[in-house]
Amino acid sequence: MPHDQPPTLPVPDAMSAAHSERVAAFIRKQIETSGGRVSFAEFMQHALYAPELGYYTAGATKFGEAGDFITAPEVSSVFGKVVARQCAEVMRQLDGGAEILEYGAGSGTLAADVLEALESLDALPSAYNILEISPDLRERQEACLRQRVPDLIERVTWLDSPPTAMHGVVLANEVLDALPVERFVRRGTGVMQQCVAQGKGGFEFVETVASARLASAVTAIEDEVGAQFPDGFVSEVCLAVPDWIADLSAALIEGVVLLFDYGVSRREYYSAERSDGWLRCHFRHHAHNNPLVLPGIQDLTTWIDFTAVAEAAVAAGFDIVGYAAQAQFLLAGGLDVEMQGFAELSLEKQLELSRQVKTLTLPGEMGEHFKCMALQKGTIAPPSGFSLADRTHTL
Ligand SMILES: C[S@@+](CC[C@H](N)C(=O)[O-])C[C@H]1O[C@@H](n2cnc3c(N)ncnc32)[C@H](O)[C@@H]1O
Numbered sequence: 404m405p406h407d408q409p410p411t412l413p414v415p416d417a418m419s420a421a422h423s424e425r426v427a428a429f430i431r432k433q434i435e436t437s438g439g440r441v442s443f444a445e446f447m448q449h450a451l452y453a454p455e456l457g458y459y460t461a462g463a464t465k466f467g468e469a470g471d472f473i474t475a476p477e478v479s480s481v482f483g484k485v486v487a488r489q490c491a492e493v494m495r496q497l498d499g500g501a502e503i504l505e506y507g508a509g510s511g512t513l514a515a516d517v518l519e520a521l522e523s524l525d526a527l528p529s530a531y532n533i534l535e536i537s538p539d540l541r542e543r544q545e546a547c548l549r550q551r552v553p554d555l556i557e558r559v560t561w562l563d564s565p566p567t568a569m570h571g572v573v574l575a576n577e578v579l580d581a582l583p584v585e586r587f588v589r590r591g592t593g594v595m596q597q598c599v600a601q602g603k604g605g606f607e608f609v610e611t612v613a614s615a616r617l618a619s620a621v622t623a624i625e626d627e628v629g630a631q632f633p634d635g636f637v638s639e640v641c642l643a644v645p646d647w648i649a650d651l652s653a654a655l656i657e658g659v660v661l662l663f664d665y666g667v668s669r670r671e672y673y674s675a676e677r678s679d680g681w682l683r684c685h686f687r688h689h690a691h692n693n694p695l696v697l698p699g700i701q702d703l704t705t706w707i708d709f710t711a712v713a714e715a716a717v718a719a720g721f722d723i724v725g726y727a728a729q730a731q732f733l734l735a736g737g738l739d740v741e742m743q744g745f746a747e748l749s750l751e752k753q754l755e756l757s758r759q760v761k762t763l764t765l766p767g768e769m770g771e772h773f774k775c776m777a778l779q780k781g782t783i784a785p786p787s788g789f790s791l792a793d794r795t796h797t798l
Contacts, residue, residue, distance in 0.1 A: 412697075413687045419700045426456045426699025431601050440598040440609055443694075444642065447583035450698045452536060458699050459537040459581070466510045471702050472685040474577050475663065475729070475769060476513035479759035481741050483516025486661065488737040489786045490517060490572045491526035493659045496783040501571040502530040504562075504654065507578035509540065511547030517574070518548075518555045528571060531559045565654035573651060573660040579712065580664050580704045582647060584639040585617050586680060589632040594618040597637070599695065606695040616642060628673050638673060638680040639705050645715040648778075652719035657781035660721070663729065665772045666707025668798050673708075681706035709776055710798045721778035725789030726798060730770030733763060736788030 415423065430449045434441050441449070451458045466477050475482040494501035508514050514531060521527050535541050541561050548556050586597040588610060596613040599606050613621065620640045625631050632638075651660055666672075672681065684694050686701040694703050713723050727735070738760070745753060764770040777786055 412689050412691060415686075415697065415700055422456075422461065423697055423700045426450065426453060427606075429453050429456055430599075430606070430698055434599065434601050440600040440611070442614070443586040443597050443599060443608075444583040446599040446606070447694070447703050450694075450703060451581065451583070453699070455538075456699055458702055460539060461699065462539050466512075471687055473688075474509060475763055475773065476516060476576060477510065478762045478769070479756070480512075480516045480519075481738065481756070481760060482733070482763055483513050484520045484741050485733050485736045485738055485788070486513070486574065487517045487520030487524065487526075488740070489659075489661065489788050490528070490574075491521060491524050492786055493572050493783060494526060494528060497570050497657060497781075500529045501658070502532060502566075502569055503528045503571055504532045504534060504566065504569060504573045506534050506573065506575040507581065508533045508535050508544050509576075511544030511551075513574065513576055514544065514559065515548055515551035518552045518558070522552075522555065527555070527558065529558070531555075532562050532566060533559065534562050534565060565650050567654065568656050569654050569658070570656055571658045573655060573658070574663075575660070576663040577704075578664075579641070579644070579647075579662060579666075579707050582641055582643045584641045584643075584682065584705045585614075586637060586639050586682065587613055587617055587621050589621070589634060589636045591634055594621045606698070608695070624669065624673055628670060632673070633675065633678070636675075636678050638677065639682055641705065641708070641711065644711055645718065648712065648715040648721075649719045651778075652716075652721060652780075655780050657783070658779070659724070659783075659786060660716075660778040661786070662712065662776045662778070663773060664707045666709045666712075666774055669708050669710035672706070672710075706772075707774075709774060712776060713795075713798045716778045721780060723776065723795050723798075724779040724785035725775070725777035725793050726795045727775055727789050727792050728771045728794070729773035729775060730764035730766070731792040732775040732788040735791035736786070738764075 433449055452460050455461060466474060490503060505514055518531060533544060548559055588595045588597060594613040595610040596617055597608045598611050600609045617640060682694060682705045684691050684701050684703055686697055716723060762768045779785060
């Protein structure tokens with residue numbers, strides 16, 4: 404069945420619609436040259452990252468009120484200030500020359516907030532490197548940093564691949580959720596794979612026998628959760644995670660990786676109630692679950708199986724030194740210190756700041772679904788952001 408645009412979604416303007424049609428044409432070509440279908444991960448890769456066309460690689464607004472979704476750094480600079488405190492804690496324990504590497508820096512807001520806060524803590528890194536696969540976002544990040552922290556811009560470098568032999572902190576806020584995933588369906592004793600084909604009315608899902616890699620990943624998950632999934636159970640597996648973490652491990656000699664994302668443990672991820680998976684689409688702040696419409700102009704994202712991340716990290720030589728809900732991480736990591744001047748603010752500023760902090764910390768907002776996971780190399784003390792509540796044992 405072709406997937407129609409859900410009726411509640413806003414209608415894209417003419418320019419966006421024309422852009423989406425160009426992305427659709429690109430994907431149709433890929434489908435044609437691949438023999439009539441592409442895997443869902445390939446579809447997601449093209450829709451998000453096709454050169455000069457994809458959602459992240461072309462010029463869509465994406466972040467903030469005028470875009471499609473909002474991330475923690477876009478909610479409030481308090482997020483970056485607390486992250487900066489955690490970076491400072493780690494870097495102070497390392498012998499000089501500590502660096503920060505940020506993956507997928509989005510609009511550049513987090514980089515600017517962290518650099519500003521580290522300057523005021525007298526704890527600037529020797530370098531702030533950004534690894535961003537979108538040329539459009541690199542430009543936006545540079546413009547943001549030139550405007551916000553002109554005196555610190557010479558410390559910032561955009562890399563094309565992870566550095567080698569780095570000491571310091573790696574940051575990735577909502578990057579794992581933007582990695583392409585495969586979708587599978589359990590059919591009796593078989594594991595099927597959802598692929599994407601061109602139908603009469605647009606893109607449509609077609610099922611094929613799962614690739615050997617996907618099928619063995621699904622049966623390994625079933626072995627671990629202790630039962631075969633019921634017939635018709637659909638979910639996702641991010642086969643890209645182990646390589647992504649292995650690259651990180653090859654880059655970092657000593658220090659900490661802080662991963663922020665919405666996600667759960669494997670048991671919750673593959674629980675019976677979640678029989679349609681964790682893939683979500685965002686268009687102009689409307690969340691829905693049809694990834695096949697609006698290619699290139701809507702965000703496609705999945706929640707994270709943090710057990711899979713932890714397993715890949717341990718296999719790559721990291722220690723897991725913390726896993727906490729975002730609210731707990733912020734509270735333990737210095738949110739109270741950041742709020743100390745609250746009483747002196749104008750009423751208007753107080754209201755604004757308390758609204759932002761609520762969004763970052765309330766369980767129904769970003770406080771509970773969003774997690775922070777810390778991976779570490781070396782014998783330094785783990786970041787204090789996990790001192791209130793560490794849920795590593797739940798993974
Ligand atoms: C959901 S956005 C988050 C942006 C930003 N971190 C924030 O919190 O606002 C995902 C970001 O990750 C980038 N990205 C996706 N895959 C990546 C990869 N393999 N390496 C580096 N960046 C990547 C995207 O281009 C985008 O900047």
